[in-house]
Amino acid sequence: MSVAAQVPTAVENNPAAPLVEVRGLRMHFPITEGIIARHKIGEVKAVDGVSLTIRRGETLGLVGESGCGKTTMGRCILRLETPTAGSILYDGIDIASLDRRSLVALRRRIQVIFQDPYSSLNPRQKVGAILSEPMKVHGIEPDPKRRAQRVRELLSVCGLNPSFADRYPHEMSGGQRQRVGIARALAVDPEFIVCDEAVSALDVSIQAQIINLLEDLREKFNLTYLFIAHDLSVVRHLCQRVAVMYLGHVVELADCDEVFDNPLHPYTRALLAAVPVPDPAVEADRAFQPLPGEVPSPINPPSGCVFHPRCPIAVAECPRAPPELRELRPGHWVACSQIS
Amino acid sequence: MPPLLEVRNLRTEFSTGAGVVRAVDGISYTVDPGETVAVVGESGSGKSVGALSILRLIPSPPGRIGGGEVLFAGRDLMKLTDAEMREVRGGEIGMVFQEPMTSLNPVLSIGRQITETIEQHRGADRTAAQKRAVELLGLVGIADAPRRLKQYPHQLSGGMRQRVMIAIALACDPKLIIADEPTTALDVTIQAQILELMQRLTHQLGVALIVITHNLGIVARYAHRVNVMYAGRIVESGPAGAIYHTPHHPYTMALLKSVPRLDRPRQARLDPIDGQPPDLTRLDRGCAFRPRCRFAIDACAAAVPDLDPVGEPGQFAACFRSRELSSLEAGRAA
Numbered sequence: 001m002s003v004a005a006q007v008p009t010a011v012e013n014n015p016a017a018p019l020v021e022v023r024g025l026r027m028h029f030p031i032t033e034g035i036i037a038r039h040k041i042g043e044v045k046a047v048d049g050v051s052l053t054i055r056r057g058e059t060l061g062l063v064g065e066s067g068c069g070k071t072t073m074g075r076c077i078l079r080l081e082t083p084t085a086g087s088i089l090y091d092g093i094d095i096a097s098l099d100r101r102s103l104v105a106l107r108r109r110i111q112v113i114f115q116d117p118y119s120s121l122n123p124r125q126k127v128g129a130i131l132s133e134p135m136k137v138h139g140i141e142p143d144p145k146r147r148a149q150r151v152r153e154l155l156s157v158c159g160l161n162p163s164f165a166d167r168y169p170h171e172m173s174g175g176q177r178q179r180v181g182i183a184r185a186l187a188v189d190p191e192f193i194v195c196d197e198a199v200s201a202l203d204v205s206i207q208a209q210i211i212n213l214l215e216d217l218r219e220k221f222n223l224t225y226l227f228i229a230h231d232l233s234v235v236r237h238l239c240q241r242v243a244v245m246y247l248g249h250v251v252e253l254a255d256c257d258e259v260f261d262n263p264l265h266p267y268t269r270a271l272l273a274a275v276p277v278p279d280p281a282v283e284a285d286r287a288f289q290p291l292p293g294e295v296p297s298p299i300n301p302p303s304g305c306v307f308h309p310r311c312p313i314a315v316a317e318c319p320r321a322p323p324e325l326r327e328l329r330p331g332h333w334v335a336c337s338q339i340s
Numbered sequence: 341m342p343p344l345l346e347v348r349n350l351r352t353e354f355s356t357g358a359g360v361v362r363a364v365d366g367i368s369y370t371v372d373p374g375e376t377v378a379v380v381g382e383s384g385s386g387k388s389v390g391a392l393s394i395l396r397l398i399p400s401p402p403g404r405i406g407g408g409e410v411l412f413a414g415r416d417l418m419k420l421t422d423a424e425m426r427e428v429r430g431g432e433i434g435m436v437f438q439e440p441m442t443s444l445n446p447v448l449s450i451g452r453q454i455t456e457t458i459e460q461h462r463g464a465d466r467t468a469a470q471k472r473a474v475e476l477l478g479l480v481g482i483a484d485a486p487r488r489l490k491q492y493p494h495q496l497s498g499g500m501r502q503r504v505m506i507a508i509a510l511a512c513d514p515k516l517i518i519a520d521e522p523t524t525a526l527d528v529t530i531q532a533q534i535l536e537l538m539q540r541l542t543h544q545l546g547v548a549l550i551v552i553t554h555n556l557g558i559v560a561r562y563a564h565r566v567n568v569m570y571a572g573r574i575v576e577s578g579p580a581g582a583i584y585h586t587p588h589h590p591y592t593m594a595l596l597k598s599v600p601r602l603d604r605p606r607q608a609r610l611d612p613i614d615g616q617p618p619d620l621t622r623l624d625r626g627c628a629f630r631p632r633c634r635f636a637i638d639a640c641a642a643a644v645p646d647l648d649p650v651g652e653p654g655q656f657a658a659c660f661r662s663r664e665l666s667s668l669e670a671g672r673a674a
Contacts, residue, residue, distance in 0.1 A: 065527035173616045174383075203382035204554060208598040208612030215609070230528065237600035237610065260602065274532035276557035277603045278596060280580040283561035290532040294497050 017092065018053035019192060019224050020077060025050045025086035027072050031299065045298050046072040048248035049086075051325070054192075059218065059225040061239035061256065063232060063271075067295055068245040070228045074194045077226065078112055079103055090192075108138045111185035115197035117177030121169040127155070127180050128165035134187045154183040157220075159213060175206035182213065192224045199234060211238060232275055236260050244268045247306040248298055250325060254332035264334045266311050267291075305336070313338050342414075343370035344515055344548050345394070350408035352386075352393045355401060358621040363389040365572035366408070368647075371516065376542065376549040378559040378580070381569035384617055387552045390569070391518050394550075395433065396425055413515065431461040434509030434547075436538075438521035440501035444493040450504050451489030454511055461512045476507040481537060499530035506538060516548045523558070535562055556599055560584060565654070568592050571618045571628035574647060578655030588650045588657035588665060590633045627659070635661050635668055 027047040032038040047069040054060045062070045075081045077088055079095050087094045095106060114120040121130055131151045134140075141147040152162035158179040169177055178198070185193050195214065199207045211234065217223060229235050235242060235256075242259045244252040244267065252265040263269045270291040276283055293310045296302055302309050308318040315338060323337045352364040364386040371377045381387040392398055394410050396417065410417040417428065429435065437443040445453055454476060455469035464472065470489075477485040480503040493501055502522065509517050519538065523531035539562055542549045553559060559566055559580065566583045568576040568591065576589035587593045594613045600606075615632040626641040627633070633640070639660050647658045661668070 065529065175616060203617065204556070204595060205382060205598050205613035206617070208600075208610040209614075211600075211610055212612060232528075233600040233602050236602060237606060257606075270529060272602065274528045275602055276535075276555075276561035277601060278556035278560045278584065278599060279601075279603065280560045280563075280584050282603055283557075286561075288532075290536050291529040292533075294499055294530060295527070 019056045019091060020054035020226075021089040022053070022073075022077070023051050023087045023089070025073070025076060025088065026084045027069070027076055027081055028084045042299055045248050045301060047076065047083075048298075048301070050245075050248070050250050051086075052243055052250060052253060054224060054226060055241075056224055057218075057222060058240040059227050059238055061235040061242040062226060062228045062245060063230060063235050063242060064245035065230060065271075065295055067247070067298060069248040069298075070245050071196055073245070074112070074196050074226060074228050078110060078194055079106070104137075108188045109190055110192045110194070111188065111190040112194045112196060113178075113181050113185050113198040115200050117174050117181055117201065118169075120181055121177055123169055125168075126165065127151075127167050127169070127172075130169075130180060131155070131165070131184055131187050134184060138188050140188060150187070154186055155180075157186065157217070158183040159209075173206075174202055175209060178202060178206075178210055179213070182210075182217070186217065186221070189221075191222070192226070194226045194228065196228045197230070198227070200229060200231060207234070214238065232260075232272060244271070247295060247301050249306060249322075249335060250333075251307065251335045252333065253325065254329075258329070258332050262332075264328060264332065264339050265336050266313050266338075267307050270310075270312075341373065343411075344373045344375075344413065345371040345550075346409075346411040347390075347394065348409040348411070350390065350393055350410065351406035352389050352398055352403060353406050354403045356621065361620045362406075362572050362623070363403075363620065364393055367567075367569070367572075367574050369567050369574060369577060371548050371550060373515065374542070374546045374548055375565065376539075376551060376563050378563035378566045379550065379552045379569060380554065380556065380559050380566060382554060382617060384571075384620060385569040386572040387569050388520050391520055391550060391552050395429055395435065395518065397429075427461065430457050430508070431512045432514055432516070434512075434514040434517040436502070436505045436509050436517060436519040436522045438524050440498065440505050440525075441493060443505065444501060446493055449490055449492055450496070454489070454504070454508055457508050457511045472511065473507075476511055477504075479510065479541065480504070480507045481533075482507075497530075498526055499533060502526065502530075502534050503537070506534075506541070510541065510545070510547070513545070514547060516550070517542065518550045518552075520552045521554070522551065524553070524555075531558075538562075556596065568595070571620060571623060573628070573644070573658065574656075575629065575659070576655075576657045577647070578652060582652040582655045586651050586655075586666070588655065588662040589659050590635050590661075590665060591629045592657075593665065593669060594632075594634070634672065635665060637661065 025047055026049055028043040028045050030040045031042045033041045064070050076083050083096050088096045128151050131154055132147055135147055141150050151165050155162050155164055160179050199210050227239055239256050242256050243250050246267050252268045263272055273288045291310055304319040304321055305323050308314040323335045325333045325335045328334050348368050349366050350364055351366050354361045354363055367390055379387045393405055451473055454473040458464050458469040458472050473489055474485045482488050482503055523534050563580050566580050567574045570591050576592045597611045598613055613632055618628045627644055630636045630640045645658045645660045647656045650657045650662045
């Protein structure tokens with residue numbers, strides 16, 4: 001049986017089915033102690049029971065503050081981590097338990113764009129070699145001439161002059177490097193790309209260029225994105241649906257407009273209120289109370305609803321039972337027992 | 341009332357392998373007592389170097405303050421001796437930097453780091469300094485001060501460390517605080533806490549603040565006046581309302597248009613600034629924004645425009661076409 005047969009392509013499956021289906025995902029990292037005999041003294045509950053789906057052709061935003069588990073979610077879906085529990089169905093296949101060989105084939109379909117365009121490109125390789133490598137790994141365009149041609153095409157699709165193939169990363173600006181990172185992800189013709197803070201390190205004027213590029217590419221190549229970010233205004237611009245995470249849990253999940261125009265979870269509301277708008281007239285009239293306290297440690301998260309110590313509407317029962325993610329309006333899911 | 345701080349034609353350059361880079365190329369601005377002035381710009385615009393130059397914290401070599409005056413409370417800081425300058429830093433001018441983990445000393449307790457400042461600048465004894473440190477922690481909203489003072493930076497969260505930095509900056513009742521990207525490393529809910537705290541304290545204590553940031557939302561909420569920097573120069577300055585509502589420099593206009601906004605309906609597409617940030621080793625005698633500017637004309641290649649009054653009182657822009665920009669922009673949008 002060939003590798004290709006083990007990993008069916010999207011065309012063979014039901015196009016209405018979600019592309020990615022995450023069920024009850026847990027990713028706990030052990031904390032160990034001792035020099036010779038290491039024993040586990042605890043665990044970091046980075047992701048603690050997350051279920052969500054990503055539809056074909058959409059951009060799902062994953063937002064939250066540092067330590068909420070959004071990057072770990074992305075790494076699990078890329079199978080860069082092996083989850084502690086739960087399943088990740090990619091086009092119907094559970095990738096949480098795939099072996100190495102099948103994973104290689106899978107990674108032709110799933111790619112990633114990283115945050116830092118400085119550390120994610122090999123400084124000793126020219127751009128041409130950086131873009132050729134994934135093609136060599138996956139046996140795409142084995143002929144060197146045609147491969148070089150494809151490198152030039154990828155560069156121009158990403159808005160770079162094809163002559164950049166002969167440059168080293170240090171000869172380019174941050175925005176240009178990020179375009180190379182995007183071209184590398186596209187090199188193997190993927191259908192799904194995890195964008196992990198892909199525009200966060202860029203200056204404002206360059207950020208808008210890259211956001212427009214990501215949107216153009218999604219249309220042109222029918223891509224599906226998981227867009228992990230902490231900048232809410234960027235997420236609102238780019239995503240169709242948004243999941244808000246806090247301390248390893250999804251607290252709210254809905255269509256983008258629902259989350260931003262009608263947020264229901266107290267954490268989402270606090271998060272949105274904390275973002276100042278670039279308009280002094282609006283800000284002069286806007287009073288708000290910053291959320292008190294800080295995100296607790298994921299090693300020893302609060303009992304019940306993990307948000308209860310900072311929550312403005314918490315009641316006595318909140319520390320007792322963790323709230324379930326309930327569908328309060330069509331397609332609008334909220335994990336809060338006090339909202340109905 | 342004379343300004344508290346007056347920067348006149350300040351220039352700072354760095355020698356690099358690719359030639360001399362004029363990181364700050366003749367900037368002039370003032371800060372009034374109790375006022376919050378924001379310096380905005382993107383990486384490499386000279387906003388941080390400009391602030392570090394005021395404090396004479398430019399590593400030399402490769403850096404060098406090439407000229408200019410910095411008048412602070414009647415004295416030119418550029419003419420002070422090193423010893424006098426040390427008295428100013430942390431004494432009359434407090435500092436808050438971006439990364440509190442690297443700007444605090446990892447092997448000293450935070451109590452020691454606060455009392456050190458007070459003893460150094462005020463000649464206070466240990467007990468008096470200790471008492472003041474407890475008071476300062478209360479001021480910046482850190483509960484359980486006696487326990488916290490014994491802790492080390494690594495035992496504190498990022499937000500707590502930044503509160504400690506603010507406490508140190510305030511320790512000697514400064515007249516001015518320079519905050520370089522004070523919340524860039526922090527999460528958005530913590531950022532809101534820290535900025536609201538800084539606004540409350542500067543207002544309450546009458547301290548002037550220079551805040552350096554790339555975040556246009558922070559500027560809109562907290563600044564009275566704004567300096568917009570590009571390629572080492574101030575290209576536009578003025579009251580915050582004027583800068584945001586009637587910008588008179590193409591860069592300011594384009595920058596404000598390129599950010600997605602939470603308070604407006606979603607746009608189909610963003611309107612980015614084309615091209616790449618300027619390479620400071622390859623600037624010519626024309627306007628540095630010219631290659632990316634939608635309104636550039638031949639004159640822009642011949643000379644750098646001066647920062648001239650335009651628009652509202654107190655507003656200045658460095659553009660040959662600043663007076664016709666609003667009609668040009670309206671024509672482009674139509």
